[in-house]
Amino acid sequence: MNKKKLITPIVIVLMILLAGTIIYFKNFQPSSEVSEEVAKYIGNHSVLYVQTGCSHCKDQEDLFGENVKYLTIVNCFVESERQKCIDAEIEGTPTWVINGEKYVGVQSIEKLKELTGDK
Numbered sequence: 001m002n003k004k005k006l007i008t009p010i011v012i013v014l015m016i017l018l019a020g021t022i023i024y025f026k027n028f029q030p031s032s033e034v035s036e037e038v039a040k041y042i043g044n045h046s047v048l049y050v051q052t053g054c055s056h057c058k059d060q061e062d063l064f065g066e067n068v069k070y071l072t073i074v075n076c077f078v079e080s081e082r083q084k085c086i087d088a089e090i091e092g093t094p095t096w097v098i099n100g101e102k103y104v105g106v107q108s109i110e111k112l113k114e115l116t117g118d119k
Contacts (some may be wrong), residue, residue, distance in 0.1 A: 020069045022116055033065025038118060042109075043071040045116035049085055051093040052077035058095045 018029075038083035048071050050057035059066045060062060076093060096103040098115045107115075 028032070034063065034067050036067050036070065038109070038113065039067035039070040040067050042112050042116050043117045044119075045090075046098040046112070047072045047074060048094050049074050049076055049088065049090045049093055051075065054093050057094045063106075063109055076081040090093050 050073055052075060074081050074084045076082060076090060092104050096107055
């Protein structure tokens with residue numbers, strides 16, 4: 001078989017794979033960050049316990065984009081905040097405490113809105 005005839009289908013397949021990968025990642029990235037209003041509401045009605053170096057904690061914070069600053073966050077890795085985590089009996093991070101209940105793991109914005117009573 002001619003090398004030129006073999007290379008053309010390979011190039012086409014690679015281009016299709018590349019296009020599909022770009023479309024996939026474009027569609028599955030967070031489409032927009034949480035509004036300031038929603039972040040403030042969630043922040044005023046919950047506490048998020050995190051730990052430096054925790055990839056899931058970073059994923060949770062990243063869902064809020066620039067508005068993460070409105071959340072009430074306790075970093076269990078920081079010595080000055082460690083006692084708060086002990087007192088709250090935090091066993092893993094990220095953990096949300098909402099209305100006295102603990103929710104371990106990354107929570108969707110919709111779930112947090114539901115749990116905090118934000119409509």
